[in-house]
Amino acid sequence: MQVDRTIGFIGAGNMAEALLRGVFAAGVLRPAQCTVTNKNNDERLARLARAWAVRTTRDKALLMAESEVVILAVKPHDMPAVLSEIAPYTTARHLIVSVAAGVPCEAIEGCLGAAPVVRAMPNTSTAVRASATAIASGRLAGPDHLAIVRTLFEAVGWVGVVPESMLDVVTAVSGSGPAYIYVLAEALVDSGEQAGLPRDLARALVAQTILGAGKMLTETGEAPERLRERVTSPGGTTMAGLEALEQGGLRAAVRAAVTRAARRARELRSAPARTPAS
Numbered sequence: 001m002q003v004d005r006t007i008g009f010i011g012a013g014n015m016a017e018a019l020l021r022g023v024f025a026a027g028v029l030r031p032a033q034c035t036v037t038n039k040n041n042d043e044r045l046a047r048l049a050r051a052w053a054v055r056t057t058r059d060k061a062l063l064m065a066e067s068e069v070v071i072l073a074v075k076p077h078d079m080p081a082v083l084s085e086i087a088p089y090t091t092a093r094h095l096i097v098s099v100a101a102g103v104p105c106e107a108i109e110g111c112l113g114a115a116p117v118v119r120a121m122p123n124t125s126t127a128v129r130a131s132a133t134a135i136a137s138g139r140l141a142g143p144d145h146l147a148i149v150r151t152l153f154e155a156v157g158w159v160g161v162v163p164e165s166m167l168d169v170v171t172a173v174s175g176s177g178p179a180y181i182y183v184l185a186e187a188l189v190d191s192g193e194q195a196g197l198p199r200d201l202a203r204a205l206v207a208q209t210i211l212g213a214g215k216m217l218t219e220t221g222e223a224p225e226r227l228r229e230r231v232t233s234p235g236g237t238t239m240a241g242l243e244a245l246e247q248g249g250l251r252a253a254v255r256a257a258v259t260r261a262a263r264r265a266r267e268l269r270s271a272p273a274r275t276p277a278s
């Protein structure tokens with residue numbers, strides 16, 4: 001599906017470029033629809049203009065005038081400055097999309113007035129168009145706004161719609177989730193090497209195993225417990241390994257990781273949410 005709107009990107013970093021790559025590859029947008037700005041990195045803007053044929057500018061008034069959808073792809077601590085810079089040019093016809101973790105829609109609406117706001121929580125797999133992204137609408141955003149944001153983020157992976165109150169837990173599960181999987185990958189590679197495999201071979205085996213397990217989950221639609229049961233024969237090797245994981249407290253550790261990461265998301269939310277209007 002194509003998005004028939006002009007899009008302004010405020011922030012030209014990893015997330016903005018991953019989105020550009022995804023939306024062009026998926027044919028959701030054309031370069032002529034996109035204007036990009038950042039804070040002061042001229043070289044980066046010039047590179048994006050060359051690589052993606054997008055318009056770039058340092059003039060936020062111009063970007064806001066040219067864009068119907070404005071994607072705020074800046075770090076949470078830069079949000080207060082960005083919101084005060086664009087507030088004079090924001091109108092009810094804009095759709096504001098924020099990917100900044102922990103900055104509530106209410107805080108953005110408090111600065112930008114009548115513009116509808118949607119928050120998106122993607123993860124780093126956006127870079128390979130395999131993100132798990134949750135989107136949540138603010139007070140003024142309706143189904144049409146959510147549909148636009150869904151289409152944009154579906155170009156870089158899977159998208160689910162959630163109430164904003166769930167975003168802290170989403171952050172703890174799928175936002176931080178890739179890092180949990182990387183720790184598991186690290187431990188498997190180290191263990192394989194210690195048990196006699198060459199490190200390169202262990203890495204290749206582990207990467208493909210994680211990719212394959214992810215594909216089994218997404219393509220079969222089966223619950224993880226069903227897939228686990230199916231590969232676990234009584235008295236077999238997998239069962240022996242799983243018993244060691246259970247004895248080592250894997251489930252309790254994962255539960256603690258999610259609880260702590262969600263708590264940290266709540267703590268961070270109360271810090272950067274101090275926007276100019278709040």
Ligand SMILES: NC(=O)c1ccc[n+]([C@@H]2O[C@H](COP(=O)([O-])OP(=O)(O)OC[C@H]3O[C@@H](n4cnc5c(N)ncnc54)[C@H](OP(=O)(O)O)[C@@H]3O)[C@@H](O)[C@H]2O)c1
Nearest residue numbers: 011012013014015038039040041073074075078100122124
């Ligand atoms: N990368 C990911 O995979 C990922 C995943 C989930 C969520 N996110 C979220 O996405 C957001 C962006 O992350 P990122 O990784 O893309 O960060 P990044 O690579 O550090 O890029 C941040 C961008 O914001 C720009 N910026 C800062 N202040 C600005 C201002 N006042 N006006 C205009 N531009 C401004 C920076 O410009 P200069 O370079 O000129 O300073 C830079 O282009 C963050 O909130 C992050 O939490 C990212």
